[in-house]
Amino acid sequence: MSAIRVSGVDVTFTTASGPIKALSNIAIDIPRGQFCVLIGPSGCGKSTLLRVIADLQAPDRGEVQVFGGNPAEARHARRISFVFQEATLLPWRSVIDNVRLPLEVGKWKSVGRPNRDPGELLKLVGLSGRESAQPHQLSGGQRQRVAIARALVTRPDVLLMDEPFGALDEITRERLNDEMLKIWLDTGTTIVFVTHSLPEAAFLGQSVAVMAAHPGRMSQTINLEGEKPAGAIDRSSAKFFEITSDLRRHLETAEGMA
Amino acid sequence: MMTILRPIIGLSSLVLAWALAVWLFNVPNYISPGPLGVAKAFGTNFTVLFKNFVPTAQAAIGGFLIGNFAAICIATVFVHWNRVREIYLPVAVFFNTIPIIALAPVLILIFGLGITSKIMVSAIVCFFPMLVNMIRGFQSVSPSELELMRVMSASRREVFFKLRLPRSVPFLFAALRISATASVIGAIVAEWIGAELGLGVLIIQTTFDYRTELLYAAIATSSLLALTMFTIVVAAETFIVRWRTS
Numbered sequence: 001m002s003a004i005r006v007s008g009v010d011v012t013f014t015t016a017s018g019p020i021k022a023l024s025n026i027a028i029d030i031p032r033g034q035f036c037v038l039i040g041p042s043g044c045g046k047s048t049l050l051r052v053i054a055d056l057q058a059p060d061r062g063e064v065q066v067f068g069g070n071p072a073e074a075r076h077a078r079r080i081s082f083v084f085q086e087a088t089l090l091p092w093r094s095v096i097d098n099v100r101l102p103l104e105v106g107k108w109k110s111v112g113r114p115n116r117d118p119g120e121l122l123k124l125v126g127l128s129g130r131e132s133a134q135p136h137q138l139s140g141g142q143r144q145r146v147a148i149a150r151a152l153v154t155r156p157d158v159l160l161m162d163e164p165f166g167a168l169d170e171i172t173r174e175r176l177n178d179e180m181l182k183i184w185l186d187t188g189t190t191i192v193f194v195t196h197s198l199p200e201a202a203f204l205g206q207s208v209a210v211m212a213a214h215p216g217r218m219s220q221t222i223n224l225e226g227e228k229p230a231g232a233i234d235r236s237s238a239k240f241f242e243i244t245s246d247l248r249r250h251l252e253t254a255e256g257m258a
Numbered sequence: 259m260m261t262i263l264r265p266i267i268g269l270s271s272l273v274l275a276w277a278l279a280v281w282l283f284n285v286p287n288y289i290s291p292g293p294l295g296v297a298k299a300f301g302t303n304f305t306v307l308f309k310n311f312v313p314t315a316q317a318a319i320g321g322f323l324i325g326n327f328a329a330i331c332i333a334t335v336f337v338h339w340n341r342v343r344e345i346y347l348p349v350a351v352f353f354n355t356i357p358i359i360a361l362a363p364v365l366i367l368i369f370g371l372g373i374t375s376k377i378m379v380s381a382i383v384c385f386f387p388m389l390v391n392m393i394r395g396f397q398s399v400s401p402s403e404l405e406l407m408r409v410m411s412a413s414r415r416e417v418f419f420k421l422r423l424p425r426s427v428p429f430l431f432a433a434l435r436i437s438a439t440a441s442v443i444g445a446i447v448a449e450w451i452g453a454e455l456g457l458g459v460l461i462i463q464t465t466f467d468y469r470t471e472l473l474y475a476a477i478a479t480s481s482l483l484a485l486t487m488f489t490i491v492v493a494a495e496t497f498i499v500r501w502r503t504s
Contacts (some may be wrong), residue, residue, distance in 0.1 A: 056405050075411055082409040088402045092424045092501040105420060106411030134501055 002065075003158060003190040004030040004053055009062030011048055011216075021215035022048045026062070028209055028218060030192060035184050037205035038194045039247065041255050045216025046194045050160050053192065054082050067157060074158070078102075078111045081151035083161040087143035089135040089150075096122065096131040099149045113155055121149040124186075125179065141172040148180075152187065161193045165200070174235070177203050181232055198251070202244040203233060210247070212254040219254035222247065288468040296478065299471035306460070306472070307479050314457040315483055317373055317445035321380020322437055322487065329385045330430075333392035337422065338414065343393070354386045358444060362451045371452050380444035384437035391433035395426025431495040438487040442480055457483075 011023040022045040030036045038046040051057040052064055055071035066074035074080050081102070089098045099118040102108065108115070122128055125145040135143060144164055151159055165173040177200060184191055184204075195201055201208050205224055212219040224243060233240050273293050279285070280292040287295065300307070332350075336343035362379050369375035399421055407417045449458025457480045464473035 051405075054409055056408060075409060078411060080409060082406065084402045084406065086402055088400070088406050090403075090421070090424065092427075101420070102410050105407065105416040106413070136501070 001032050002029050003032040003034070003067060004028070004192065005063075005065040006049070006053070007063050009049075009052060009059045009064060011045070011052065011057060011059050023052070023059070024215035024217045026216070026218055028221070030190060030207075033188050033190055035181075035191045035193065035204055035206040037201040037208045038192065038211060039196065039198070039201045039208055039251065040211030040216075040219070041213045041251070042196065043216070044211040044213040044254075046211050047162050048216065049211075050082075050162050050192060050194050053158070054080055054160050056082075076106075078106060078108060078113070078154050079157040081154060081156035081159050083144075083147050083151050083159070083164045085163045085166050087135070087140075087147040089143055089146055091135050094132045094134060095127065095138070095146050098135065098146055099153055102150060102154050108154065111154075116153050116155055118149070118153055121152055122146075124152075124183065125149045139172075141168050141176060144168065144176065145179075148183070152183070155187075156189060159189050159191045161191065163194050163196065166195070166197075173197070173200065174203075178232060180204060185231065198244050198247050199235070199240075202240060202247055203235065208247060210250045210254050220250055222250060288470050291471045291474060295471045296474040299475040300478075303472050303475060307475060310455055310457050310460045310476070311479055311483065313373060313376070313453070313455045314442070314445050314449065314480065317376035317380050317448065317456070318441040318483060318487065320373070320377040321382075321444055322384055322441035324377060325381030325384030325441070326388045326434065326437055328381065329388035329433075330392055333389055333396060334418070336389075336393055337396040338418075347393075350386065350389060358383055359447055359451075362448050366448065366452050371454060376445050376448040376453060376456070379448035380441045383440045383444035387436045387440070388430075388433040391429040392426055395429030396422045398429065399425050427499055431491065431499065434491045434495075435488060438491045439484040441487065442484040446480055 006029075007027045009023055009026040010021070013020045013022050026045075026049060028036075028049075038049065040046050048057060052059050053066065053071060055075045064071050067079065071080070089095075090101065093101070096118050099121060103115050119128070119131065122131060125148055127142060127145055127149070130138070130142070135146070138146065147164070165176050168176065180191075180193075181204060193204060195204075202224075205222075207224060208222045210219045210222065211217065227243060228239070233243075277292050277294070280290055291299075332346075336347060358379060361382065362375075365378045365382075366375045369378055396418075403421055403425075404417070407421055412420065445456070446458035446461070449456035450462055453459050457476050460476045461473060461480075464470070464476060
């Protein structure tokens with residue numbers, strides 16, 4: 001059964017210099033429990049697609065289904081969590097209180113799903129002992145870990161991540177990729193992950209959807225399920241290099257289409 | 259320690275220069291007394307000063323509380339209903355262009371010579387800076403913060419109390435610092451126009467009577483009132499705002 005089904009979606013933005021077609025006839029089907037990576041050149045609308053799935057952006061045309069219902073229903077049922085490029089932690093709240101935030105709003109109690117323990121989640125993202133720290137005392141990587149813990153506290157069925165590690169250095173990013181993969185294997189949640197980093201896509205993706213720009217559209221979906229070992233792939237292996245090169249070629253093809 | 263000591267050195271040097279100028283140029287007492295004379299006037303006129311201090315303090319504190327509270331409430335309405343803001347904010351801006359000294363007589367005509375009109379003048383002086391600051395404060399949330407709240411299906415009420423209100427706290431205190439001193443100005447202006455008792459009345463009377471030492475003591479007392487209110491605001495701010503924006 002598919003977790004997310006998008007078909008025929010168009011999104012047009014009106015700007016001062018005329019309308020811009022951000023998404024054109026997008027179709028994608030993401031099975032339940034899959035780690036799906038969206039990759040593409042800047043301006044291809046990968047973030048917009050993520051925002052359409054999260055009900056943050058209404059499509060002009062087409063249909064979006066999240067677990068068989070519309071995105072608004074999934075959002076109200078609190079089945080969706082979103083991780084932004086900036087951690088967007090509330091600076092007046094301690095780390096643990098930031099993780100608790102989703103449980104304090106949006107009629108969480110009436111959802112009737114048990115939440116995860118905020119302290120346990122902080123342990124999971126490697127921040128135990130920092131519960132009462134203030135966000136400004138944390139590094140960029142640590143802040144993003146808190147944002148991930150906050151996203152997981154409601155046990156979401158879909159985790160949408162919009163270039164969450166885009167502002168981090170390479171080493172921090174690789175470490176967080178390792179942890180993200182562990183979290184995915186551990187929770188079994190469906191993840192849609194937007195990035196413009198090829199190694200990140202190759203490392204994380206179970207399937208990688210390549211998009212093209214102007215207008216934003218789907219170019220190709222590459223299934224890596226049989227290609228990679230279960231769990232983390234060795235980044236220095238020939239296989240990893242092969243997958244990354246393969247993705248690069250697809251991306252170049254997509255850009256050539258523009 | 260030095261941060262407290264340095265302004266004290268600054269103030270002392272000015273007082274010393276004042277004493278020196280009065281002595282050097284042999285300034286007559288009715289034009290400007292020396293600091294010692296003023297200090298003495300504090301002692302001999304303590305009862306008069308205190309009797310006039312109380313109504314001014316009441317008016318300033320009353321106006322401070324009412325003006326700021328009203329401004330926060332209206333800013334809350336403005337931030338939730340854009341149409342209401344578009345209709346009434348320009349009107350508020352227009353009223354703010356009327357000098358308070360021109361508005362005060364009107365208020366005294368309406369509310370009489372009692373404390374009500376003084377509180378009203380003081381409240382109006384506090385109102386506008388708070389209104390403008392709180393609108394900006396409530397709007398200082400980032401788009402991604404609003405999107406975060408939306409993904410969590412937060413209600414408007416939750417967005418306000420969990421996000422907009424805490425975000426606006428630095429703006430709140432910026433406005434409170436302004437109105438802490440402005441409220442005293444408002445009360446004294448109202449007392450100039452017409453009142454029976456108060457530091458403003460005392461300032462006018464002593465000026466006309468050439469009781470300069472008591473005049474200076476009254477000025478110092480009003481400054482002390484404003485300074486006390488300002489200090490309370492700053493203390494509250496350091497106690498409440500412990501977080502920093504990145």
